[in-house]
């Protein structure tokens with residue numbers, strides 16, 4: 001059966017799952033058309049698959065990543081926790097000086113960062129409120145607006161975190177297939193090639209990065225496989241890393257040799 005069967009074609013309530021007879025079937029697999037039960041159903045975009053089809057890489061790679069990251073803390077969550085004691089200290093110190101407006105802000109920051117770490121869904125939108133609150137407090141206290149220099153990037157970061165697919169998954173928010181695809185491309189699609197490009201650029205100013213860029217570029221290039229499921233790409237990034245690394249290495253070697261031949265010290 002190659003035509004995708006719709007999972008809306010529901011089996012009758014008494015139909016047992018072919019793999020788990022103790023469970024009732026709740027739908028038909030979008031790939032093979034077999035009945036599946038609730039325990040094994042794998043959602044991917046608009047389609048739902050049985051356990052066997054969901055495990056196939058061409059079907060399951062996005063769903064596998066979604067499950068892996070679902071509710072799992074990322075580096076930002078740990079950074080939030082690390083910043084909480086600072087906010088709390090600020091709240092206590094200003095409280096002891098009777099500066100209540102700042103104390104309230106400090107407590108709000110502590111609450112949001114701890115709630116973020118604990119995965120409380122409200123923390124995600126609440127973070128957006130903090131920079132405007134600080135701005136309001138500074139305005140109210142008649143301070144100069146130089147704080148905008150700090151608050152504009154803070155607001156930018158808050159908005160970026162709010163929109164981030166990785167953060168949505170941490171807070172167990174549903175994300176659509178396109179978002180998952182983009183996250184997969186950034187995280188899992190040949191990260192070596194991406195790293196090669198970063199090191200290639202770094203090699204232009206930092207000689208030690210150049211050979212690393214070449215090694216990563218070679219490794220990344222070997223991984224490229226457009227026929228694989230899912231396809232492994234980023235050939236161009238691997239090539240750029242390799243090329244930039246090679247160029248830097250040639251330039252730096254030439255520079256060292258020319259200085260040595262002129263009897264000049266390597267460090268001017």
Ligand SMILES: [Zn+2]
Pocket residue numbers: 029030031032033034049050051052053054
């Ligand atoms: Zn199937």
Ligand SMILES: [Zn+2]
Pocket residue numbers: 017018019020023036037038039040
């Ligand atoms: Zn089943």
